[in-house]
Amino acid sequence: MRNPSLLLSALKADRGGQVLLGLLAIAAVAVPVLNLLVPEGSFFHLSTYTVTLFGKYLCYGLLAIAVDLVWGYCGILSLGHTAFFALGGYAIGMYLMRQIGPRGVYGDPILPDFMVFLNWKELPWFWEGMNHFPLALLMVVLVPGLLALGFGWLAFRSRVTGVYLSIMTQALTFALLLAFFRNEMGFGGNNGLTDFKELLGFDLKLPGMRVALFLTTVLALAVGYIGCRYVIASRLGRVVQAVRDAEGRTRFIGYQVESYKLWIWVFSAMLAGIAGALYVPQVGIINPGEFAPINSIEVVIWVAVGGRGTLYGAVAGAVLVNYAKTWFTAAFPEIWLYALGALFVVATLFLPKGVVGLIPSRKEKLA
Amino acid sequence: MSTSPATTGPVGLRAKPTGKRRSTNAPSPDLSHNIILYVEGVTKSFDGFKALNDLSIYIETGELRCIIGPNGAGKTTMMDVITGKTQPDTGSVWFGQTIDLLGLTEPEIAQAGIGRKFQKPTVFPEHSVFENLELAMACDKSVWKILFAKLNALQRERIDEVLGIIGLKDQRSAKAGALSHGQKQWLEIGMLLMQDPLVLLVDEPVAGMTPQETERTAELLVSLAGKHSVVVVEHDMNFVRSIARKVTVLHEGHVLAEGSMDEVQNDPQVKRVYLGE
Numbered sequence: 001m002r003n004p005s006l007l008l009s010a011l012k013a014d015r016g017g018q019v020l021l022g023l024l025a026i027a028a029v030a031v032p033v034l035n036l037l038v039p040e041g042s043f044f045h046l047s048t049y050t051v052t053l054f055g056k057y058l059c060y061g062l063l064a065i066a067v068d069l070v071w072g073y074c075g076i077l078s079l080g081h082t083a084f085f086a087l088g089g090y091a092i093g094m095y096l097m098r099q100i101g102p103r104g105v106y107g108d109p110i111l112p113d114f115m116v117f118l119n120w121k122e123l124p125w126f127w128e129g130m131n132h133f134p135l136a137l138l139m140v141v142l143v144p145g146l147l148a149l150g151f152g153w154l155a156f157r158s159r160v161t162g163v164y165l166s167i168m169t170q171a172l173t174f175a176l177l178l179a180f181f182r183n184e185m186g187f188g189g190n191n192g193l194t195d196f197k198e199l200l201g202f203d204l205k206l207p208g209m210r211v212a213l214f215l216t217t218v219l220a221l222a223v224g225y226i227g228c229r230y231v232i233a234s235r236l237g238r239v240v241q242a243v244r245d246a247e248g249r250t251r252f253i254g255y256q257v258e259s260y261k262l263w264i265w266v267f268s269a270m271l272a273g274i275a276g277a278l279y280v281p282q283v284g285i286i287n288p289g290e291f292a293p294i295n296s297i298e299v300v301i302w303v304a305v306g307g308r309g310t311l312y313g314a315v316a317g318a319v320l321v322n323y324a325k326t327w328f329t330a331a332f333p334e335i336w337l338y339a340l341g342a343l344f345v346v347a348t349l350f351l352p353k354g355v356v357g358l359i360p361s362r363k364e365k366l367a
Numbered sequence: 368m369s370t371s372p373a374t375t376g377p378v379g380l381r382a383k384p385t386g387k388r389r390s391t392n393a394p395s396p397d398l399s400h401n402i403i404l405y406v407e408g409v410t411k412s413f414d415g416f417k418a419l420n421d422l423s424i425y426i427e428t429g430e431l432r433c434i435i436g437p438n439g440a441g442k443t444t445m446m447d448v449i450t451g452k453t454q455p456d457t458g459s460v461w462f463g464q465t466i467d468l469l470g471l472t473e474p475e476i477a478q479a480g481i482g483r484k485f486q487k488p489t490v491f492p493e494h495s496v497f498e499n500l501e502l503a504m505a506c507d508k509s510v511w512k513i514l515f516a517k518l519n520a521l522q523r524e525r526i527d528e529v530l531g532i533i534g535l536k537d538q539r540s541a542k543a544g545a546l547s548h549g550q551k552q553w554l555e556i557g558m559l560l561m562q563d564p565l566v567l568l569v570d571e572p573v574a575g576m577t578p579q580e581t582e583r584t585a586e587l588l589v590s591l592a593g594k595h596s597v598v599v600v601e602h603d604m605n606f607v608r609s610i611a612r613k614v615t616v617l618h619e620g621h622v623l624a625e626g627s628m629d630e631v632q633n634d635p636q637v638k639r640v641y642l643g644e
Contacts, residue, residue, distance in 0.1 A: 006517070236514040238498055242491045249489045252450060253503045253562055254477035256510075263510045 010233030016312035055214040062275035064314035066268040072309030075244030080169030084144035086290035088273030089280040093193035095136035124186040140277040141270040148269030156258040177291035192287025305347045307354025396463025409458030418444040420620035431592035436617030442600045482564030488551035492544025503558035533557035
């Protein structure tokens, strides 16, 4: 960063961010200790299942930040952000599939099981090289980034805004859902990619590996948060907020609004891709269901419930709503969607600033 | 605006525009014929209604021009055409001798040196007064530059200076959305000043202002003329009389009369269509 002092002063003024980063630091220490060092029978032992569950929530947190960045700060309501999330997930999933090697059910040293099953003889071109981890990592950001660039360039240049843009993002993710369902696409069709064995040679089932993935997620969320906070604190952040509040006016003072939207949109898509790439090794599967439009809508609900336009609120919303989802879908699976809908209505009507808006700020306390 | 100390004086101390723009990579207009803005034969219809009908107006370098006319005379449409918001059906709009404005987008026109104040004050409500001025400031406005942009001492000084000119020093940290109507008008004028344009298009600057505020606005606009070319669209006839040197009367998208306030007021055609006599 060429402007470290700006970042420091931004973080100093960001109480919610300090709390978030503090909690992440605590989790980074406590979770490995409670899982690996505390014996299994102990009351304080944290099961590996729970570690992975927390890791999953934090991936959602990163995805929520990405959505908050474009929605809360630039006014672009994306109802298709899980498309970028799922693409990042597929990129890492391809790498994990190639890692299986001859240990698949059909024992083919190169071809993943689903290709053998489809009677394919050769690896499709886009699977070449995906056994190399650095290339897979590059694809995690490159593929969502390029898709966002193409989509955004067309949409923003044509000045599609508001609800029309939201509908187009829904269509985008739905189109990808349909495409990835097809076996011919070469991504495992309906079943997606699964049965992963190892990442960088480490068994994904080992508790140590689970903790490592969790810690990587914590780190990614922290770095992602700080990166977004920097962007928002920079003058670019003020320009995108100006675009959100008065797009035409921003043009008339000389800003190429389309370029700014495109930049923040692509950046956000890349963050979502990283979140997806961290998610897939932890849950052990990626299938076209991740592209479902409802998923993207859920992300918007997390952000609205947590508190839009704050970044940390998005993380809070993602964790809270998903915790509620885990609990609800176990206890009352049939009413979860109603509860989610009700939550959204309540948040919209009574908590315009979300859950984090309930905490009085320093200024209000003084007053 | 200022990147060299020589240009940081209060308003009124700067030399006539030379057509040279600082710290932007936009092209500079060629002002060799002393005309900064050519609007020639411009026609624009909306669903058959001719908002502009073969309109031709020439703005001289450094002049203060008032444009008056009844509602629907095409005043705002004319500004929309000049600033790139609306494309005319026919006609041409040139900035100096060389820049064809019809081929440029809104931000390109703004960067070239044409600033606009809207009829309804549009400031950025969630930003502070200071930030509003900072955003409007003339500089390289490409994305990566702005991501790492930092205010230097001269730029801060300039913002402080403009805060003084528009009388909002005490509100510098206040949210622009919390300002009164008149203050918002002033802030928008301040944003225009920060843009440091060669041409200022000012749409109804004193609407909703108190008489004192109106008077101060008049002083400010008069002081700006000379080093900027100022085009003011206004309904308030007393205000126009107090500042105008040359007045253009629009009617049904066409120039009806042009001249000093007295000449225009005594023009029989103007009396008939505009003053209702």
